[in-house]
Amino acid sequence: MFEAKLNEASLLKKLLDAIKELVTDANFDCNEEGINLQAMDNSHVALVSVLLSHTGFKKYRCDRPIPLGVNITSLQKVLRCAKDDDICTLKSADDADILNIVYEAKNTDRISEYDLKLMDIDSDSLGIPDTDYDARVIMSSSEFARIVRDLSQLGESVRIDVSKEGVRFGADGEAANGSVLLKGKGPIGKVSGGPVSGNSKGEEGSGDGEDEDAQPNGTGDGDEDEEDAEVKKEKTKIKKEKTDDDVDMDEDKDKDEDDEDGEPEVDNDDDDDDEEGSDSKKRKKKAKGSSKPAKKPKTSKGKGKRKSGNDSDDEGEVDSVIIEMNSHVSLTFSLKYLVNFSKTANMHNRVQLYMSNDVPLLVSYDFGPGYVRYYLAPKIGDD
Amino acid sequence: MFEAKLNEASLLKKLLDAIKELVTDANFDCNEEGINLQAMDNSHVALVSVLLSHTGFKKYRCDRPIPLGVNITSLQKVLRCAKDDDICTLKSADDADILNIVYEAKNTDRISEYDLKLMDIDSDSLGIPDTDYDARVIMSSSEFARIVRDLSQLGESVRIDVSKEGVRFGADGEAANGSVLLKGKGPIGKVSGGPVSGNSKGEEGSGDGEDEDAQPNGTGDGDEDEEDAEVKKEKTKIKKEKTDDDVDMDEDKDKDEDDEDGEPEVDNDDDDDDEEGSDSKKRKKKAKGSSKPAKKPKTSKGKGKRKSGNDSDDEGEVDSVIIEMNSHVSLTFSLKYLVNFSKTANMHNRVQLYMSNDVPLLVSYDFGPGYVRYYLAPKIGDD
DNA sequence: CTCTTTGCAG
DNA sequence: CTGCAAAGAG
Numbered sequence: 182m183f184e185a186k187l188n189e190a191s192l193l194k195k196l197l198d199a200i201k202e203l204v205t206d207a208n209f210d211c212n213e214e215g216i217n218l219q220a221m222d223n224s225h226v227a228l229v230s231v232l233l234s235h236t237g238f239k240k241y242r243c244d245r246p247i248p249l250g251v252n253i254t255s256l257q258k259v260l261r262c263a264k265d266d267d268i269c270t271l272k273s274a275d276d277a278d279i280l281n282i283v284y285e286a287k288n289t290d291r292i293s294e295y296d297l298k299l300m301d302i303d304s305d306s307l308g309i310p311d312t313d314y315d316a317r318v319i320m321s322s323s324e325f326a327r328i329v330r331d332l333s334q335l336g337e338s339v340r341i342d343v344s345k346e347g348v349r350f351g352a353d354g355e356a357a358n359g360s361v362l363l364k365g366k367g368p369i370g371k372v373s374g375g376p377v378s379g380n381s382k383g384e385e386g387s388g389d390g391e392d393e394d395a396q397p398n399g400t401g402d403g404d405e406d407e408e409d410a411e412v413k414k415e416k417t418k419i420k421k422e423k424t425d426d427d428v429d430m431d432e433d434k435d436k437d438e439d440d441e442d443g444e445p446e447v448d449n450d451d452d453d454d455d456e457e458g459s460d461s462k463k464r465k466k467k468a469k470g471s472s473k474p475a476k477k478p479k480t481s482k483g484k485g486k487r488k489s490g491n492d493s494d495d496e497g498e499v500d501s502v503i504i505e506m507n508s509h510v511s512l513t514f515s516l517k518y519l520v521n522f523s524k525t526a527n528m529h530n531r532v533q534l535y536m537s538n539d540v541p542l543l544v545s546y547d548f549g550p551g552y553v554r555y556y557l558a559p560k561i562g563d564d
Numbered sequence: 565m566f567e568a569k570l571n572e573a574s575l576l577k578k579l580l581d582a583i584k585e586l587v588t589d590a591n592f593d594c595n596e597e598g599i600n601l602q603a604m605d606n607s608h609v610a611l612v613s614v615l616l617s618h619t620g621f622k623k624y625r626c627d628r629p630i631p632l633g634v635n636i637t638s639l640q641k642v643l644r645c646a647k648d649d650d651i652c653t654l655k656s657a658d659d660a661d662i663l664n665i666v667y668e669a670k671n672t673d674r675i676s677e678y679d680l681k682l683m684d685i686d687s688d689s690l691g692i693p694d695t696d697y698d699a700r701v702i703m704s705s706s707e708f709a710r711i712v713r714d715l716s717q718l719g720e721s722v723r724i725d726v727s728k729e730g731v732r733f734g735a736d737g738e739a740a741n742g743s744v745l746l747k748g749k750g751p752i753g754k755v756s757g758g759p760v761s762g763n764s765k766g767e768e769g770s771g772d773g774e775d776e777d778a779q780p781n782g783t784g785d786g787d788e789d790e791e792d793a794e795v796k797k798e799k800t801k802i803k804k805e806k807t808d809d810d811v812d813m814d815e816d817k818d819k820d821e822d823d824e825d826g827e828p829e830v831d832n833d834d835d836d837d838d839e840e841g842s843d844s845k846k847r848k849k850k851a852k853g854s855s856k857p858a859k860k861p862k863t864s865k866g867k868g869k870r871k872s873g874n875d876s877d878d879e880g881e882v883d884s885v886i887i888e889m890n891s892h893v894s895l896t897f898s899l900k901y902l903v904n905f906s907k908t909a910n911m912h913n914r915v916q917l918y919m920s921n922d923v924p925l926l927v928s929y930d931f932g933p934g935y936v937r938y939y940l941a942p943k944i945g946d947d
Numbered sequence: 948c949t950c951t952t953t954g955c956a957g
Numbered sequence: 958c959t960g961c962a963a964a965g966a967g
Contacts, residue, residue: 255739262714262742289883290730290747291707295718297740585962713960952965957958 183211183247186240186270190263190284192233192528197257199525199553200229203518204253208302211273212246215551219307227518228307228541228556237550239268249273249280250302259295273299309556314419314535314543316343316510319496319503320363322532322546326523328361333516335359338560343510343536348502352516365504366497419505419535496531496547510536512559519544522555529553566594566630569623569653573646573667575616575911580640582908582936583612586901587636591685594656595629598934602690610901611690611924611939620933622651632656632663633685642678656682693939697802697918697926699726699893702879702886703746705915705929709906711744716899718742721943726893726919731885735899748887749880802888802918879914879930893919895942902927905938 187193200207200218207220215238218231235241259282263269267284277299284293328350332339336354343349351360497503525546526532535543544555570576583590586605593600598621601614618624642665646652650667660682667676711733715722719737726732734743880886908929909915918926927938 252739258717259740259742261717262744290749290885291744292747293714293742293744295740295742298738948967950965950967952963954961954963956961 182242182244182275183249183273184240184242184270185211185216185235185238185272186268187237188239188268189265190260190267190269191265192237193269194257194260194263194265195527196231196233196553197253197260198527200231201253201257202521202524203227203229203555206250206252206300206302208304209249209251210246210304211243211249213243215241219304219309221305221307222518222521226515226558227522228309230307230309230552230554230556232551234550240270245275247273247275248302248304250300251280251297252300256297259297262293262295267293312535312537312540312543314540315507315537316348316535317419317503317505318343318348318363318365318534318536319505319531320348320534321500321502322523322526322530324363324500324502325532325534326520326526329516329519329523332359332361333520337516338513339516339519340511340513341534341536341542343504343506345506348504348534363502363504366501419507496533499530510538512536512538512542514542514557514559518555518557522557525553525555565625565627565656565658566632567623567625567653567655568594568599568618568621569651570620571622571651572648573643573650573652574648575620576652577640577643577646577648578910579614579616579936580636580643581910583614584636584640585904585907586610586612586938589633589635589683589685591687592632592634593629593687594626594632596626598624602687602692604690605901605904609898609941610905611692613690613692613935613937613939615934617933623653628658630656630658631685631687633683634663634680635683639680642680645676645678650676693924695918695920695923695926697923698890698920699918700802700886700888701726701731701746701748701917701919702888702914703731703917704883704885705906705909705913707746707883707885708915708917709903709909712899712902712906715742715744716903720899721896722899722902723894723896724917724919724925726887726889728889731887731917746885746887748885802890879916882913893921895919895921895925897925897940897942901938901940905940908936908938911936 200220203222204220205223207218210217210219213235215232215234215236217233219228221228235243263284264286267286270281270283270285272281272283273279280297280299282295282297284291284295286292329339332350332352334354335357336352338352340351341348342351347362347364349360349362352358522544523532529546529548531546533543533545533547535545539559539561541556541558544557546553583601583603587603588606590601590603593602596618598615598617598619600616602611604611618626646667647669650669653664653666653668655664655666656662663680663682665678665680667674667678669675712722715733715735717737718740719735721735723734724731725734730745730747732743732745735741905927906915912929912931914929916926916928916930918928922942922944924939924941927940929936
């Protein structure tokens, strides 16, 4: 027996609107923790992962795990029959091949009941990459939507560069090239854990001393390598899940040693790209002195990470852009997919972009009791 | 000579919007009583019947009956040239082949004049079934529109069941089955007298006593058979015509007198929109609280008719569902047509559904000085 | 001829 | 921003 009562049918409506163009059929895997959905997009390029925690429901019961295989279009048709504020109850017997959906209008006697036919869907066990990322950008989801929508008019791909300068979204097209630079707010944007965030905090206490090491942008380009190297040593990767709390210094340290050897290559590539790609534009990349104590003070360590309290705070003011970066990152993605992802702006006003070179981008909309996440492999070379 | 002056061109605009997808050409049969239009839809499955009583016109003159054959699309083009609140005058000589349409803007000196070419249309004498019905449902026209629109996503047909439980609209489709149950408000829903219509006037005087007989909808399901039997004895079939007034028992009295004054015109059109359009947004429009005394205190009886003010509640609170039933009715209809009919919600915020088993459904939008009615034969068997 | 897509009005 | 209707494609 599975039963979940949602206070606002609109949540599901928005969710379906967000993913309907990526996924046609998917299993809603229900267990005692909540409802999970994982699916590859139709062309198996992107992966979408959704969690609706049981805490987000007014009432939730799931005696044993059940995969509810639904056709997204069909489910959406049923959901369109709900008014946004209807109370929505999903029910299914353990062995049933239908999902019962009931809408109760608040304040009226209208009760609508739908039985959605379920399907058996091979749950291609999707390996969700569990990666540590070199950069995280937290920004307004609507601004992200706007940027990718705008750029999608110019070309098919966008290159996302995260550097000390900020995050740059650039697209080249036949008719025009375009790029959008978001600088990121200083104090909020402090690098967590490693470099970026670490500094911010670190700076406060010990910043002065480190400044020496820090390279103001544009000051010797030659130094880049050096700087990068340092960054890498620190190796503190940004972790997706736990990051919220500690994006964690402690872990960082540990990593430092391990990773070091690790992926210097990538960094270089990026740097190169930057320079090559558009000298003028990117050049300043490193820039901004403030940001830079390339060296991360370990002192910052665990403490301040989460700003007091609220989750929302973690993501900053709705319009602020928070950038955490361990090393420069430069990746190219298909705008078509990003535009699709960005439709999830309906569900939450902040989006997080996790990136490492040559690793799939993670676009994450984390709302209170759940999330919608997308993974998209970068384009390699020219394609 | 025919001449009719309408205070608001919007009435005609809405009428045309409502029927344009069903009818391409039709005769506006004008006589001293008003303007009648009757036509089969293009596929000869549904019948539409419109009356604009002379009382709805600011000025009306028709020396002798004239059929004005118009192409609906052409007339609509002309009507789109009017502002909603323009005073609109239709004129035609007895032998003319054109209809002269003049718009006078209120408060300005703008006068527009159009001559619409008329056509000769075979007036297939349409036999309008004159039936007594076993069930009548009075509900918000926008809610009706919403329901048939929702269900049309699931399948092609809807089964409408009227029972003590209320009225249920059910559709089966490949992807999902759905049903919407409206319980109907008790006190208002008393079976009128002969069940339905007879009472209305009677009640005023003796209303209280009758309540006993009245069955609030949804009360004891078990009793159905018994109740039905009784009801049937009375045999009072629900008649279409006179009902108009009744729709509101109490009000009727008032109405009789009141309406005359006024211009029953369209009053409420706007109201309806709320529900349909966008649930959440508009909701507040009418502002809730005021609207709902679901149960109406009989005390209010005659007086409150138009609720203070504005709303046209003749047919009950705009959101209430009134169900009158002599016997259970279960019929299946093509949703495509119902969806088309439901566009008439623009003209009036309440709709009446008259049904008897195996007889065409009558969907009636009765606004003050006229009506728009649709007849649709039920589907038989599986088709 | 149907279906999908695109543009327009409320 | 949404649904609705006209137009283009398969």
